[in-house]
Amino acid sequence: MLQAEALQLLCLTASSGVPLFSRGSSKQLPFSIIGSLNGVHMFGAGHGAQLSSCETEHGSRVVWRVFQESLMLIAVSGGGGSAISELQLRRLLENVWNCMVMVLGQDELANIRNVERLKREVRSCYHLIDMLLERINDGQGMMGYLTQCADCVPLSNSGRVQETLDSFTQAADSEFGCLVVHGRVAHATEKWWSRLAPQEVVVLLALVYSLSGTSSCDYPVFLPQGSPTVAIRLLCFQLLPGVQVCVLCGPKPSLYQAGKELLSRFWSPLLETLRGCLEQTDRSILPPSVNLRWDVQALLLINRESRRAITVCPRVRGGASANATPLLSSARRLELLTHFYTFAVTRYFTSEDVSPASPASEPAPEDFSQGFTHVPVQCYLVTDECKCYGLQSPQHQLYLLTDLSVPTFALRSVATQTLSAITAATGF
Amino acid sequence: MASRHFTEAVGTHLQSDSRENKEEKGGHDGSDDDSTASSYSNTGSGFSDDLEPEWLDDVQKNGELFYLELSEGEEEALFAQVTASQSAATNHVRFSDKEVEIITESGKKQADSSNKSEAKFKKFAKILRRRQSSKRIAVNRKEGGAPQRPTSILKNQAGQQPGVVVHQQRLKDVYVYLNPKRLCSSSPPSPEKGGLLEALLGVVHRPGGNAGKRGEKLTIHALVPHSPASKCADILIGDVLVAVDDVDVTSENIERVLSCIPGPTQVRLTFETVGPVERCVYSRLKPSPPVSQLVRLLWGEDTVELQMSIAHIPHILMYLSLKLDSESPQEEQEILYQYPVSESSVQLKAVRGIFLTLCDMLENVTGGQIVSSSLLLRNQLVHVGYWKEGSNLLVLGVPASRVPLLYLQTVIEGVVRTLKVMYGSLDSAFCEMENGSRLDHFFCLFFQQLIQPSHLIDSSRPPTPDISGTLFLDGLPAVRWLTLPADIKVEVDTVLSDFESSDFGDMSEDFYGMRRLYVILGSCLFYKGYLIANHLPKEDLLDVCLYCQHYCLLPLASEERVGQLVVWREVFPQQRAQPSPACHPGHCEPHGRYFLLIVGLQHFMQCVLLESGGCASPALGSPGPDCVYVDQVKATLLQLESLDAGIEERLCAPPTPCLSCADWFLPAGGRDRQDAVGTSPILNRLTAAIKPPSPGSIGRNLFGELGSGLRGRRPSPQRSLSDSGSEGHVEGTGPFTSGLSPFATPDTVRRTPSSGTRRDSLGSGGSDGSGGNAGFFKIPRLKHPNPFYLGSLKKSLTERETEEMHNVLKLTAGAENTLFHYVLMETVQGIFIAPTHKEVHQLSGSIHPQLIQNFYRCCLSIRHVFQQSLPTRDRRGSERPQSTRGLGPVKEHGVLFQCKPENWTDQKKPAPMMTYWVIGRMLLEPVPQEFYVCFHDSVAEVPVEMAFRLSFGLAV
Secondary structure (H helix, E strand, O other), X not given: OOOOOOEEEEEEEOOOOOEEEEEEOOOOOOHHHHHHHHHHHHHHHHOOEEEEEEEEXXXXXXEEEEEOOOEEEEEEXXXXXXXXOHHHHHHXXXXXXXXXXXXXXXXXXXXXXXXXXXXXXXXXXXXXXXXXXXXXXXXXXXXXXHHOXXXXXXXXXXXXXXXXXXXXXXXXXXXXXXXXXXXXXXEEOHHHHHHOOHHHHHHHHHHHHHOOOOOEEEXXXXXXXXXXXXXXXXXXXXXXXXXXXXXXXXXXXXXXXXXXXXXXXXXXXXXXXXXXXHHHHHHOOOOOOOOOOOOEEEEEEEEOOOOEEEEEOOOOOOOOOOOOOXXXXXXXXHHHHHHHHHHHHHHOOOOOOOOOOOOOOOOOOOOHHHHOOOEEEEEEEEEOOOEEEEEEOOOEEEEEEEOOOOOHHHHHHHHHHHHHHHHHHHOO | OEOOOOOOOOOHHHHHHHHHHHHHHHHHHOOHHHHHHHHHHHHHOOOOOOOOOHHHHHOOOOOOEEEEEEOHHHHHHHHHHHHHOOOOOHHHHHHHHHHHHHHHHHHHHHHOOOHHHHHXXXXXXXXXXXXXXXXXXXHHHHOOOXXXXXXXXXXXXXXXXXXXXXXXXXXXXXXXXXXXXXXXXXXOOOHHHOHHHHHHHOEEOOOOOOOOOOOOOEEOOEEOOOOHHHHOOOOOOOOEEEEEOOEEOOOOOHHHHHHOOOOOEEEEEEEEEOOOOOHHHHHOOOOOOHHHHHHHHHHOOOHHHHHHHOXXXXXXXXXXXXXXXXXXXXXXXXEEEEEOOOHHHHHHHHOHHHHHHHHHHHHHHHOOOEEEEEEEEOOEEEEEEEEEEOOEEEEEEEEOOOOOHHHHHHHHHHHHHHHHHHHOOHHHHHXXXXXXXXXXXXXXXXXXXXXOHHHHOOOOOOOOOOHHHHHHHHXXXXXXXXXXXXXXXXXXXXXXXXXXOOOOHHHOHHHHOOOOOOEEEEEEEEEOOEEEEEOOOHHHHHHHHHHHHHOOHHHHHXXXXXXXXXXXXXXXXXXXXXXXXXXXXXXXXXXXXXXXXXXXXXOEEEEXXXXXXXXXXXXXXXXXXXXXXXXXXXXXXXXHHHHHHHHHHHHHOOOOOOOOOHHHHOOOOHHHHHHHHHOHHHHHHHHHHHOOOOOOHHHHHHHOOOXXXXXXXXOOHHHHXXXXXXXXXXXXXXXXXXXXXXXXXXXXXXXXXXXXXXHHHHHHOOOOHHHHHHHHOOOOOOOOOOXXXXXXXXXXXXXXXXXXXXXXXXXXXXXXOOEEEEEEEEOOOOEEEOOOHHHHHHOOOOOHHHHHHHHHHHHHHHHHHHHHHOOOEOOOOOEOXXXXXXXXXXXXXXXXXXXXXXXXXXXXXXXXXXXXXXXXXEEOOOOOEEEEEEEEOOOOOOHHHHHHHHHHOOOO
């Protein structure tokens, strides 16, 4: 029996039902169960009924999805205290597939010739897949896997770093360069934002984050949407512990050349600046120029146009009165933020889910917001722990968690003030 | 079962025949009640001239009764509509004439046959009577409505216009839906009883004197009631069945042909008909008047056609057995019940293996019961809900477009509870053969309400609640309540209490020294679908209400004047069925049986819960309705009828609390505005908006102690204004009404503020009632007819008056009334209040209906959040350990919507925007309440304040 809060990911070949792998923290499900889970879906498909998900009374869920008519991914979640939502499971399956494509290429996965060989090759994705599974509820403040927007960290003195990144990328014969701080994008070239699909950015960041221990590496990657069949090179260098720079490039330059010449030429003068930035981001994701109200517990700001997101979860209260209630644990706040985002996006707001990659035949989960005749633009929740406020404008989505002490009628102005304060200070 | 008013004897011999039959039946049954009943009914009911109540024939074998009769006004209107669409009404005449003759013959033939067939014939005769009467009315219309003896019309017409009648042998095709599975498989129908022809199709063919003769023509001599043939109005007595699905049939091979029908299917029957093929007869069915659609469904007619109309939408209900008997594997043996048996469900039925496997497997894997799954069927997302009961599984599949996933659970819980109330348990509902056709009817209604509610309710009537609205309001564990002025309320309660005391005088059992048949546990009273009095415990009320909701009795009573409605059935109230955990020493709940009696007259409907056993005599077998009790309820309702006007006045009174229409908040486009202002509806809206201080019945009640000026206006001028809109001046209304009479142009309305009276009232400040009098209708100087006068009105009132108005009439703060819609649910009482249909209708604009639809959809979501945060109960009743799940307990949830007018033509200016909140709040203290409100964004509101203000006026 699956334990509560456990999560299992199964991968089988869609046509024959041969299990490729099964990942998850808990004990692997018995083969008979895996077989039935797959069989149920296959049986339905044979009768023209495509099974997409199911739920039990304690919040356990099973979500099925077939990719490229070749691989079937099944996510099984145990219910219990913090049940994983269907949206999270769907995003998980999509991210896992994208990771597999990124590492192995679409040809390999779509046309399976030798199952045994594929089984061996897929092992190279395990570390990424395991990371994705852990990230479902880990409280690290990375929401990109759910929001399909790149997690960002806005730096205060951004002009010089951006210039350096641009010229470094250019020197590396590439248009796609990115500076990563603790797995979040600090800066990226213009093409990085405009040409890469948000889903690609999310899995690329996951890959870069998983490489953070290495000082430099040259990794062949397939872009799930941009270049699913032709591999390109991902060059990744560690500038400081926690700060990496990476470029997507063609055959040139070699890793040695780039590491030896370009790195020192462009980045050495900036190391002190970067160190300062790193210290600042350790204190707070937001630059010090942004004055957040003290009663804001956490927030998620999404730029809907550039598909970037900032997650803020203050460690300490600035300027709080002495008798203010203590902050919730940051893990709980991020959990609440995740739930609130899922809640708002599945019911009211448009989720940024228009991925051209997913073919039309894929079962779209029910879109509750489609049923509204008028457009929901804001929403709030008052719970026992905090108050949540969400607002959506053509450019932004803001999800805000505040103390219970904030009067409900003031939530709206708190939210709009916060939004304008952040956008004014960071140009996000 | 259908029945229509029958005033004049159509065929005297027929009626007397049926009377005899009834009496014979009574004697045959030998029940004591029956004989006493018939003697009672004569004296007890002052309005029925018959010796026996009309509904007596409809009582089924198991004692259940569902008898619905429209009032005559409705019937006439209905048939008038029909006649309008018919061109050749004369053709009916001939037919009817023919029918009568045929009946007489068959009646004579059957006179010496068994009792059973007599009973059948009696029913048949009644059907005929009904048909006859309908045609009579049709003819009457044509003749200018002169009441004449129908038979004579028939005869005359036939004689005078023989040329019209085409005596031609013609063929007609009729599609009939047959289900061999409904037949009792144990005993194949014997040929003497008419064989399959009678059992399956419902066609009675009596091989005449030349029986034995081979290949005899299959003339239809009679139709079995409730059979497919009789439900399909195209098959007429005297027709000759010549082919089934193009296979020629005679009396020789018909049984063989019919036995070849493997499963439920639609067959094409070809008939040779003597008369002209009358399309017009069928046209009565196809574009049938929308009013009657619901009634027809309740009558059990025409379900196939409605079913066909939703055939393209996948939906299914199955009751599956999880225990498979592997020793005798039979095809589809695990399906204990299924509806519908049509193409819409074929695909879902085919994948039932998925449902069974998932149910079994997920319990093993996750330890929890499966509640729902989603699958994609022909590019349509279908949600499947599950309910496991013992070793059986109830599966309900509905398209996501009709039922959002987050409300599927509520829907399925509603069905299960209704079935349990009606049958005791799911197993007894589904596993007993005889329930088959009843369940078909039950689920036909269920899916019709779920999938195309608008088909059942006339679209011309007040804004049809869209699917979200129906889902939300029906899903609330509460009944719609209508607040009444105290005097009426007291009177209603007194009358009900009198009835519940069971003191029927010489009609009661006590009078004759007998033990009481039933104890009246309580009753509740509906007026036009609103609950106006309830003397039932909450859970019982909800059980009763579920039944009423399911059979659409509430909308029925509000839309049509019910001539007579009598429902009787055994019920299994859920609270009483379960052994109560709290044991009081020395007290044990009586193990009685419970019966539900619903009687409707006009717009009133009373539901009575009766108990037998306990201190009343135990019920034996399946007793039918008792005439005394039915008559007593009727008498109660008749007594209440005098209150009709008062309640109607309350319904017509302008909305309290005051509501605004969304359209007022949008500056309309130039052209539209002219149109809108020119019509009287805007005036109605104006009055509706100004109305709050008007002495509506509620207002009267609350303002009773106010100054004399107020009392003087009691005749409620606003009512006539906002209601009819065509009446002239009403006495005693002062200058205001004259200014705002329906004939006044908007300009006069605008000008009136400058008139002297008004300016005076501005200064008067309202120290007492007389000051308030003028002040009430003070209209501030405005460039546009702004409906929001209330803010300034308040200033001119005394403090206390302002206070009261504030509490009761206007919920929102600020100068303008910004409240659009609200729903308040009292969880403890099991009631909710919401603006009445009429109030909503008065506010009809282009955006407002959309807003209300949105409101309800949003409420679905809000309520789902509340539900999740409540201490959830397992299906098995044990309390789950409360965990901080997801967001944790939610107390309040609001959504801000933005809307723009549709078809904004002005390209230069950006479309105006209107934003409004939909907010829900759950209160646990002091009394559990749920409160949903929709208001304009202009004012920062504290919803809890509004909730308290709203519940202030709610006295139960």
